[in-house]
Amino acid sequence: MNQPTELTIAIDVYRQRRERVLAALQAAGGGVALVPTAPEAIRNRDADYPYRHDSYFYYLTGFTEPEALLVLDASAAAGEPRAILFCRAKNVERETWEGFRFGPDGARDAFGLDAAFPVDDIDSELPRILAGKPALHYALSTSAEFDGKVRGWLDTVRARERSGVMAPAASHDLTPLLDDMRLVKDAHEIAIMRAAAHISALAHRRAMAVCRPGIREYELEAELLYTFRKHGAQSPAYGSIVAAGANACVLHYPAGNAVAKDGDLILIDAACELDGYASDITRTFPASGRYTPAQRELYDIVLAAQQAAVDATRPGVTFDAPHQAAVRVLAQGLLDTGIVDRTKFSTVDDVIAERAYARFYMHRTGHWLGMDVHDVGDYRERGVPVDADGVPPWRTLKPSMALTIEPGLYIRAADDVPERYWDIGIRIEDDAVVTPDGCELLTREVPVDADEIEALMRDAKAAAGS
Template sequence: MTPDIAPYLERRARLAAQMQPGAVAILATAPETLRNGDSDYPYRHDSYFYYLTGFTEPESVLVLVAAQGDTPVRSVLFCREKNLERETWDGFRYGPDAARTAFGVDEAYPIGELDAQMGKLLADAPALYYALGHSAQLDAQVSGWLKAVRAQGRSGIAAPASAHHLPGILDEMRLLKDGGEQAIMARAAGIAAGAHARAMRFTRPGVFEYEIEAELLHEFRRHGAQFPAYTPIVASGASACVLHYNANNRSCRDGELVLVDAGCEFDGYASDITRTWPVNGRFSEPQKRLYELVLQAQDAAFAAIVPGRPYSDFHDAAVRVLTGGMLDLGLLDKSRYGSVDDAIAAKAHQQFYMHGTGHWLGMDVHDVGPYRDLTQAARPSRPLMPGMALTVEPGIYVRPGEGVPEEYWHIGIRIEDDVVVTQDGCRVLSAAAPKGVAEIEAVMREGA
């Protein structure tokens, strides 16, 4: 299928417009990585590279030359040569000629010509942009190219006088998702939402966590997702209080909850959804009380996601609701803390809620971009803008402890959704994943 190259052309033009006139940007894709023996890990392109090209083959480099005077922006792709023998073993390759047309670059060369061409591309360029210090291999290559250019100094050819960190510019670009990106992310979230519903129907006492994981992965792939966006967490019982648990090897027991954090990657974009449900299909009263508290915290966080408000506001809103609930339910001692504000000031809530309420989402599940306004000396939380995509994931994790009511011991709950900031609030991309108590219990009865 011929890719729609318009978004990539526009992004390259936007990047070039932020570069010094005539400057050169270099962006390499991810390397193939050996797993063991002669087997590689499944290949996944570099997100920055894909953002600017849409090209998914390994051994590829994009060079972008910014406009200068009457000379327009110039894009150059280096990729693997067309090789019918290797395609018999490894599959289709575009080759430079087809790639130039299919991906809208001005020039394309075999990757083997990279060293020779870079000497020409960098000659007399005023500045260089690339991922400084990101790859030892690329740093060494750049150093070699610059030495080769400087060696021509007697001929009046100059090397770039300055180097700039390219990801800093691209991070700001990637933070705002256009309509096409939002549509892909909605598709990824929809697939993952369906997988969570399938996993709920499958769950019953005695199943192993890895069996639930298998249901998720099956549903991801069945609907066209290329990968899980990250290793799924399927944590039953006390394991749900381990934030990054992923052993997924325990038998789920009657009366416990299972916390499932799982998302898929579709066409380069991640979804990230967490749901928590009862193994036997029915929430106990203590489980229900804590679950509905987390649900209320998430609703408060959604309400705080408004363009112009600081990123930190939705976390603060969730913390306020959770802390109030912890005091009301006896998880925190009311006699010790005079108010919700006092408890928050003392960070008392962190005994049961120790993580942030969300993160950027996009090509990477923890997507790029600073959370603070780096243009101001105080580095305040940056304001939200339409097109930003993020997760909203409050939780509560109750381990046994002195003064902690035993009815809540070993209960871990997280509820996570994917949202995009709109002109007047936010749109929940993952709303199809069952979430309310009654809704979850009804879905689980369908699989009984």
């Protein structure tokens, strides 16, 4: 394991986040919060999957090694440590095989913690920390293994009750507090997300530039992965979708070995993860470098829908507002093209009311984005009055929230659909950060306008001499 980059280690950023959690726990009556990192996972036999830390843990520590636990003690007495890390001890032999380890002392100093202990001491140290504390806070019931460890630590404390030691009397879910914190990005996060978006945009431009009829989906995926790593991203943010022709109508189609044919569209939904933060881009472009009239017609509808959603993304509106703006444009386009039967639906309001568009647009227009590509955070408000159906209102957008904007149309071959539109799948996706008066799109270094995409591909062919 390599040592983290300087960008990863922003001591003040992580310390301030921990202080916010501690202050919130103190306001709620105190107690101890436990935030474990992710376990290592075996791929097969004695080979592990590439390790990826837990996002909550990383958000509060910046620490990327496995076998670690953060303890935040909001009831610590004056002078006692409040931010405590358990991590792997220094071990020269293991470091020869696996790479650098900070060790407790190194991690304490590098990441601004109050104290650190070897993880092998956790079963003796943690019951001591929990003893006499009023409450325990952690991600309840998300890991059966960790729940079992917590029960063991609490049982150890309870075994001392006759000597006057009391175990925490209550357990609370820590994730709503952390989710709300993570939902609004700070400047440090936005800077990394902007850098991740830049790398992902370079990858999409490269894929467009090398694409030609006869190329296979996995070849385009290889160009994406190469660009991610070449420019410093640690990994893809999710499994890359590279879909040629009719495969683009499969929403989560993994890059396969299908050959892109002349006349096919290529839908690529792929992006990198950089220093713990995801980007998320989708572009749809012609394998030959030029859209057919039917493809261009549908593409322009989807692009107009995306622009309507972008225009609707601003502080004070609900999370649902961009989706509804996109749906109206898509529904009108489906009506105008005759893909939705005009003898059954005479107006766009009819199409929307009957959800006739949902056959061709079956997902929502966006999701939260951050450390996870589908990032944490409620989409509806908590603790507010519900409507007549018992449903709370959609969450209101605020500055520095990050979300995707990704409308699409997926027209499978069917007898009741004009044949010129058969097997056309189009999605256009960008990453947006809400600003005080609108939103900033982080991913527009790769074009979305059809003419600009065609020009990029034409120039790339000319430069290659083909």
